[in-house]
Amino acid sequence: MSPSVRRALAVTATLLALTMVGAGPAAAEDPIDVTGNITDRADALGGDTAEVQTALDAYYEQTNRQLFVVYVSDFGGLTGSEWAAQTAERSGLGRADVLLAIALDQRSYGYDADAEDFSDADLEKVDRDFILPALRQDDWAGAAVGAAEGLTEVSQDSGIPWGWIVGGVGLAAAGGGYAIHRSRRRYDHTHPVVDEHGRPVDPASILTDEELEAAAAKALVDVDDALQSSAQELGFAEAQFGTTATAEFRAVIEDGRSRVREAFTLRQRLDDAEPETDAERRTLHSRILQICDEVDDALDAQVERFDAVRDLQTRAPEAVAALQPVLAATVERLPASRATLESLQSTHSGSALAAVADNVVRAESLTTKAAEQVTLAQGALTSGDAATAALHLRTAEDATAQATALLDAIDTARTDLETIRDDADDLLGQVVATVSAVTTYVETHRGAVGSTARTRLSEAARLLDEGRLALTGDPAGATRTLERAAALVKEAQSTAEADVAAWRSTSDRDDLSLGGILGGGGGGGGGLPRLPGGFGGSSGRSRRPSRSSSSRRSSSRSSSSRRSSSRRSGGGRSRRSGGGRF
Known part of the structure; x- marks a missing residue:
């Protein structure tokens, strides 16, 4: 009424x-x-x-x-x-x-x-x-x-790291002497956690080593998801308004990716064979949390401006009309992509191909879900409920984008594999192909993939860049670097696949939640159901167009x-x- x-x-x-x-x-x-x-x-x-x-x-x-x-x-x-x-x-x-x-x-x-x-x-x-x-x-x-x-x-x-420390691992071990004071996303660092005398306390200082490590791992996964969702949402905005009108948002995302890679490098350092002291480990975990905090704040600072630019709720009818041909084109690609994959499987093997083996099946499922969401959005528009229409539309857009990425990954794998010189064991080409394929796998399975696989993948990508640059001046050193990258991306792939297998064995949710579009967060599929993410930091993942x-x-x-x-x-x-x- x-x-x-x-x-x-x-x-x-x-x-x-x-x-x-x-x-x-x-x-x-x-x-x-x-x-x-x-x-x-x-x-x-x-x-x-x-x-x-x-x-x-x-x-x-x-x-x-x-x-x-x-x-x-x-x-x-x-x-x-x-x-x-x-x-x-x-x-x-x-x-x-x-x-x-x-x-x-x-x-x-x-x-x-x-x-x-x-x-x-x-x-x-x-x-x-x-x-x-x-x-x-x-x-x-x-x-x-x-x-x-x-x-x-x-x-x-709550800000990061405070929000993840409070919400992710709890403060039961801290006793009754501390009180949690939540604030808005643009966190006031003067009073997040205080002692019984009202003095500010570093939340990390009252956590055990294991709790601090868990908070850092969760922060990495959540901010990585936020960057991926924001980049996906930005792609829709760029298609509608062009790259000039959205350049500032793109810059924020690219800077965030660079910063998060730094955080993953720190996490890799914590996981490598060279041990750190307990104090050094706490310092590195705290630094990871600080980086995630800064990236999250940078994304959140753009939310209101981005939402004003896109205005999905007001523009829902237009956006539905624009999505339908894109979805139809993605569906039309399915037979050709299936044929390409079958051809590759008959002539090639290896990690790069294994990472795209299920892409057609998942893309088909996602396009079906996207079509269902478009129908629901149209029904909501007919009844005059623009807010609900916007929710269904965003889900349809996200599902279509992931389906497109999955099919693109097959084409990329074909190109990469065709350029590898079989007689010369082209290590660079193999690493490039595998990193590309596993990156798409993690992005499109982010509802299940945890921090370990993402850390190995990030380090493999960093070493790939380093090895590529060293090829002309230090071929032997470049080979050693690329070999480390190959080992890490293989570990990233096997860990990610294990995460997905564990997620499937304990979850009855579908490909939308597996892709982080609907359902629990990253890192094993746990957590409460959530709505499509959109642009913004991890603490806004449940943000939605209100009625x-x-x-x-x-x-x-x-x-x-x-x-x-x-x-x-x-x-x-x-x-x-x-x-x-x-």
Whole structure:
């Protein structure tokens, strides 16, 4: 039900009530003890209850926190923040619980959350950008859905390495003397983790060696995925608007790739035969986290500008029309690619060919999934749901791009293999072909491939470049370097294939999630389902076009409602509450 229809019905209902019984005051509600995620004593949601419950469930699945939403007619003389605080206390809400209360007739609202988990800036962002704009449109369901989305965003926007240290390995070993303070993605390095006296603490210093290593490994995989997804999304933008309009985004990605290669080199150093001291290993792992932090921030700094350029939600009909011939052309390539692969298999063997052996099968599956997503996007557009259409469209684009990359890899393998001199054992050609094929394999299986395979591949690519440059001046040294590259890329391939095999044995998801398009993150396929990535850093992988994101932000800038916030302590807990009028 649209906000305008809701307003019209509300006005009609009010006029009828005045005609029949006079203009009596709205029924006031004292603070209550909530018993479920949704308490609707004002009949605000109607047919939208399921939508709100889905959003609350998604918030819990992604953050392990609960959001409680209460709709009443009137707060009975209390402000929204007072009513929310008293209801939260009466209901015994804990640290992982957030309460949003809305009084429809009073046109007031309030929220209450734990002060340890959310800063004032976090809650102000959720209030300003996600809750208030919906309330001003009488979109009662949208306010709850927006609250869930906003709280998820600020919960996941911890910086790196802090976000991965907190979310990836936990802080159980740190004891009770430390409190985690999450902030927005553009992290304020003055107060991420503090001790009991409020002094900043380096999160890495309170982790064991094993926990720090795990955090660094996760950071490498996540930022590598973010760069790949961003590059893929940039390709669509370049096709639409040209390379000049998107040059700045390309520069950020290329710089990020260079920096991440440096991080992979450090990881390779940690894995090589020469041992480091425990202190040296901690220093290198911390440096890896710092590099990932900087790359992630650089990507995230471009998100809003990139989204404004692409504007996929507004341009969904045009984008669907543009994707259809590209998808059709990819499907038409399948028979020829299958024939090429069969021909290569009859005349060649080796790692380069093994890495593309399943490419046609996967490309066929991905194009089928892409066609399904296009159909869903068209259905959403027909029903007027541009946000959902954009989600399906992005999935279709990503699937089509990966299918194209898989088929391109077969053509590249043919070219590379044809240039290898059989009689001279062309080592350079073999390494070039294998690195190219395995790179595509990792990129198109990134939902399963972990940090070890990516580290070996990155080092093989670095040695390939080094060996190529040394061929003219130091042929013997170049050969030794290329031999090391060949050994590493072979290890990368076998490790990646083992990761994929393990993923397939424990997962019932499809080729979309295997490619990192839908489903769990990299490194074994674990984790919660996620939506298509788009452009941006790893902490924005769950970012999606919200149901009214553009109107939310535009209206929030001009909002003149009165809002307030406060912090209180009691019973061993510290809470933040706020709210205002709409």
